[in-house]
Amino acid sequence: MQDNHNNEGGAISQKSAEIVTAIIITLFGAIVMWDSNRIGAGWGSDGPESGSFPFYVGLLIVISGIVTTISAFRADSKELGDFVEHEQLRMVMAVLIPSIVYVAVIGFTGIYVASAIFIIAFMMWQGKFSAIKSILVAVPVNVFLFFMFEVWFTIPLPKGPLEAMFGY
Amino acid sequence: MEEINALMGGFAVALTWQNVMYMFIGTILGVLIGTLPGLGGANGVAILLPLTFSMEPTSAIIMLSCIYWGALFGGAITSILFNIPGEPWSVATTFDGYPMAQKGDPGTALTTAFTSSFVGAFVAVLMITFLAPMVAKFALKFGPAEFFAVQLLTFCSFVGMSKEPPFKTIAAMMIGFALAAVGMDTITGQLRLTFGEEELMRGFDFLIAVIGLFGLGEILLTMEEGLAFKGTEAKIDAKVVWQTWKKLPAYWATFIRGSLIGCWMGVTPGGATPASFMSYGIAKKFAKNPAGFGKGEMEGIVAPETAAHAAGTSALLPMLTLGIPGSPTAAVLLGGLLIWGLQPGPLLFVEKADFVWGLIASMYLGNIAGLIVVLTTVPYFAAILKIPFSIIAPVILVICAIGSYTVGNAMFDVYLMVVFGIIGYVFKKLSYPLAPMVLALVLGDTAEGAFRQALLTSQGDMGVFFANGLVGGITALALIMLFSPILSKLWGMVSGKKAAA
Amino acid sequence: MAISMKSAFGKALVGVMGAGLVASVSTSALAAWEPDKQVEFVVPAGTGGGADQMARLMQGIIVKHNLMKQPLVVVNKSGGAGAEGFLSVKNSKGDPYKIIITLSNLFTTPLATGVPFNWKDMTPVAMLALDQFILWTNTEKGYKSAKDYIEAAKAAGPGKFKMGGTGSKQEDQIITVGLEKATGAKFSYIPYKGGGEVAVQLVGNHVDSTVNNPAEAVAQWRAGSLTAQCVFDDVRLPYKTKVTATQSWNDIPTCKEAGVPTDYQMLRGIFMAPGVTADQIAYFNEVFKKMMATPEWKEYMEKGAFSQTVLTGKEFADWLTKAEADHKQLMQEAGFLAK
Incomplete structure (x- = not known):
């Protein structure tokens, strides 16, 4: 796999992405089979047991995972090219990492505050909007969402200290 | 002609100022609820149900059912604009709706979806009006074996059409089945694949997976292309509705097939989601240009939307005549009827004729109201695509997060949605097809359940799937569908040889 | 149109929206405990089932007769045969803003799945009715x-x-x-x-x-x-x-009369989180008492042929102890206990 890194601009080669994914899928299938076997994967007197359907599903996953892994190993890495280039990976991470942080922050600040911060940060950082413009989008959107969920439809979403100050 | 008189009486009940106003309030709320992923029709109706207790039952049910129609219409909006299905039954709408919108035609895509929904609903209401007692009898014929056969048919009509490598297709599909099996096994009450984790007991909700795979996954792919759409060049024109309407009659066969599939699946609780997949699959099999499907084909929007709305509407029939809900929303409405002191079931048409015909009349009116509401919003919704990506992307992500949370009231689902987003991105890039995975996730649980229920009734005898004409016929049809690509190839070889000779 | 705007729905909606304001003004005047924010009503079953229907009816009656100043919000947590709902209440120690309606899965789910909870992990409030079979x-x-x-x-x-x-x-x-x-x-x-x-x-x-x-x-x-x-x-x-x-x-004869002696009723009761105060339990009991006096509730009981057995406090706890033992015995004999 080392030679793949010679490709200009390629962060991850298509070949290694194929192999890693196929191996993960195979492992997933194996776990499914293992747990299904634990609860019984036979054919009882009146039809299949709880585990038998997932067991065979797991088996098919393992088989297709192995076949995909092997064919990925045999494929020509030059022909396959890159899974993702450095620049592309940077762009994807620019969304993915803030999204992960956003989702993690919800637990502390509640969903409305986290969402407002996320929208402001994203707009300023990615869209190069001014702080005022960003706030003017983020705050009304979240106030609207707050009223819609908490007040009109009375669906409680995760809330934090700010909402608690208003008695929610 | 009895029905016509009764229906006219129904219109008299439904057409008061108050009721018409409730219709519009209901559809607007419904569109809103349908647009937000996670907040489905069933939730919306359940939430508003207690507020309607002090209303007149007829008005209340009119408003609540209009919320349902609105949600059926609204589900398509986010599917088309952002590739995020607002409702489970609009997943199939994303396949062609989103590419069409990306090509710069969001107005056409939305108009097609709304109009198809309306046609599906209209056919279903006609059926409810004239064939209710007959159809109810038909529904009674469906036991576990028949349910399984229907699921199998849905599945078979959809598979065998992806261009992706076969082993990747199998892997994706089986992953869907495996995820569907997580949680409690309905047949034995055993917990499966939960590894002692409390969060996994709930199982994987199909909507969470879909919001992640399609919604977040799509945003990641778009980012990779370097913020490709800084607002698409969407041509938005008030005339788009007329222009689309001129093209639609060409798909009359798809409309008819979609409506029939929808009515059938709605009455024999198969549900709107399988109906939309089945209709899409069959439309593609019969299409003149199957290669265009998935790239923004109009027919690929017509088929699932017609079937989904027909199924959603006809799901009220078994609720009214038998007291069994054909969909989760119908289940909530059923609860509402009981609370108002109405007993759905065979006698409802006799004892509360006014109410029933008022409701049926309101189905006609409510869907017309719904169509008016949604068509007027087409330009506004289409205009959303003109907003720069750096504004719309975080808002979409917020909606994805809220949507995932509201499905099961759990933060865990929000984390899961992000994981599915990453899976969606990787799978799309490595050409693992997502559609079979999603379909397996929808059907897996119910299909397995029906299969095992059927075997319990037959004490393990597989013959139960061919035990009578109905189940045997559906099973056979399913197998024909599954092998039709091979069969048509063989046919082609045979006839080809003849031509050569 | 002017008349219809004053419709019941409008009033109900305004009532819900206004409730927050009213309550935040008038809390301090009362000595007894009263919720000062919305109360979550957990249903450990899906939308549309028997427990869900009852919970939503209760919510509706409470709104209609204005029995609570704060909104009561129904939340379905049906995962793992209801275990999800029970665990969420069990884990909210001392939180008075969460009540849960129970059905038989209160006993059957922990026994059949081995999920760790017991009715004693929650605070019993009241038995509202028993459902017949x-x-x-x-x-x-x-x-x-x-x-x-x-x-x-x-x-x-x-x-x-x-x-x-x-x-x-x-x-x-x-x-x-x-x-x-x-x-x-x-x-x-x-x-x-x-x-x-x-x-x-x-x-x-x-x-x-x-x-x-x-x-x-x-x-x-x-x-x-x-x-x-x-x-x-x-x-x-x-x-x-x-x-x-x-x-x-x-x-309809009883099964005993019919010569097939078997009996079973299903609990429809309300629980709160562990560690809530007596004041807080008393508040909800008062609300339910008023709710059960309404004609809507009585009609619902008759339509569904419920057994209107209402128990609170110690009697309820005794009933639960006995019912749990019965379930355990029945399920053990049937081989339903989690391995």
């Missing part, structure tokens, strides 16, 4: 009595007759096992997802009998497609108004 058969088959049916099942041989029910290792299957034990007949139990579906499967002759709740099968009973053979209680149902052309709930 009835043995139903398809009228076309012409069984004259429960005894008649059981004899036919015995004659056909073990496993030949099919009993449809809701869920697996839950109340319907427990009753089936109880019935088998009392009579010696042996059924194939077919689990379905919802009670309404079960009733219709019986009408379509896909199963031979069911043990549906009255509410789940009443429509088909009135239409004459189903016959109510016997009620799983030691006394007859008290409701004497005619429901079908010829019968009232009271006309």
Whole structure:
């Protein structure tokens, strides 16, 4: 796999992405089979047991995972090219990492505050909007969402200290 | 002609100022609820149900059912604009709706979806009006074996059409089945694949997976292309509705097939989601240009939307005549009827004729109201695509997060949605097809359940799937569908040889 | 239009929206505890089922009669046969803003799945009612009595007759096992997802009998497609108004009278999180007391032929202790306990 890194601009080669994914899928299938076997994967007197359907599903996953892994190993890495280039990976991470942080922050600040911060940060950082413009989008959107969920439809979403100050 | 008189009486009940106003309030709320992923029709109706207790039952049910129609219409909006299905039954709408919108035609895509929904609903209401007692009898014929056969048919009509490598297709599909099996096994009450984790007991909700795979996954792919759409060049024109309407009659066969599939699946609780997949699959099999499907084909929007709305509407029939809900929303409405002191079931048409015909009349009116509401919003919704990506992307992500949370009231689902987003991105890039995975996730649980229920009734005898004409016929049809690509190839070889000779 | 704007819906909506403002102004005046924010009403079952219906009816009555100043919000947490809902209450120690409605899965779920919770992990508030079960058969088959049916099942041989029910290792299957034990007949139990579906499967002759709740099968009973053979209680149902052309709930014999002695009722009760104060329990008891006095509640009880047994405090706890022991014994005998 080392030679793949010679490709200009390629962060991850298509070949290694194929192999890693196929191996993960195979492992997933194996776990499914293992747990299904634990609860019984036979054919009882009146039809299949709880585990038998997932067991065979797991088996098919393992088989297709192995076949995909092997064919990925045999494929020509030059022909396959890159899974993702450095620049592309940077762009994807620019969304993915803030999204992960956003989702993690919800637990502390509640969903409305986290969402407002996320929208402001994203707009300023990615869209190069001014702080005022960003706030003017983020705050009304979240106030609207707050009223819609908490007040009109009375669906409680995760809330934090700010909402608690208003008695929610 | 009895029905016509009764229906006219129904219109008299439904057409008061108050009721018409409730219709519009209901559809607007419904569109809103349908647009937000996670907040489905069933939730919306359940939430508003207690507020309607002090209303007149007829008005209340009119408003609540209009919320349902609105949600059926609204589900398509986010599917088309952002590739995020607002409702489970609009997943199939994303396949062609989103590419069409990306090509710069969001107005056409939305108009097609709304109009198809309306046609599906209209056919279903006609059926409810004239064939209710007959159809109810038909529904009674469906036991576990028949349910399984229907699921199998849905599945078979959809598979065998992806261009992706076969082993990747199998892997994706089986992953869907495996995820569907997580949680409690309905047949034995055993917990499966939960590894002692409390969060996994709930199982994987199909909507969470879909919001992640399609919604977040799509945003990641778009980012990779370097913020490709800084607002698409969407041509938005008030005339788009007329222009689309001129093209639609060409798909009359798809409309008819979609409506029939929808009515059938709605009455024999198969549900709107399988109906939309089945209709899409069959439309593609019969299409003149199957290669265009998935790239923004109009027919690929017509088929699932017609079937989904027909199924959603006809799901009220078994609720009214038998007291069994054909969909989760119908289940909530059923609860509402009981609370108002109405007993759905065979006698409802006799004892509360006014109410029933008022409701049926309101189905006609409510869907017309719904169509008016949604068509007027087409330009506004289409205009959303003109907003720069750096504004719309975080808002979409917020909606994805809220949507995932509201499905099961759990933060865990929000984390899961992000994981599915990453899976969606990787799978799309490595050409693992997502559609079979999603379909397996929808059907897996119910299909397995029906299969095992059927075997319990037959004490393990597989013959139960061919035990009578109905189940045997559906099973056979399913197998024909599954092998039709091979069969048509063989046919082609045979006839080809003849031509050569 | 002006008149319609003043409609009930508008009022209800305004009421809900306004409630927050009103309460935040007038909290300090009262000595007794009162919620100062919305209360979550957890339903450990899906939307549309019996428990969900009851919870939403309660919510509706409370809004309509203005029994609580703060909104009561129904939240479904049905995962793992309700375990998700119970665990969420168990883990909210001392939180008075969460109440939960229970059904039999309060006992059956921990026993059948091994998920770690027990009713003692929560604070019992009140038993609102008991839900009844009835043995139903398809009228076309012409069984004259429960005894008649059981004899036919015995004659056909073990496993030949099919009993449809809701869920697996839950109340319907427990009753089936109880019935088998009392009579010696042996059924194939077919689990379905919802009670309404079960009733219709019986009408379509896909199963031979069911043990549906009255509410789940009443429509088909009135239409004459189903016959109510016997009620799983030691006394007859008290409701004497005619429901079908010829019968009232009271006309259905008890299973004991019919010669197949089995009984079972399902709890419809309310619990709170562990560690709440007596004041807080008293507040909800007061609300439920007012709610149960409304005509809407009484009508609902009669329509669904509920047993209106209301218990609170120690009596409720005693009842729970006994019911838990009964469930454990029944499920152990049936081999339903988690391994």
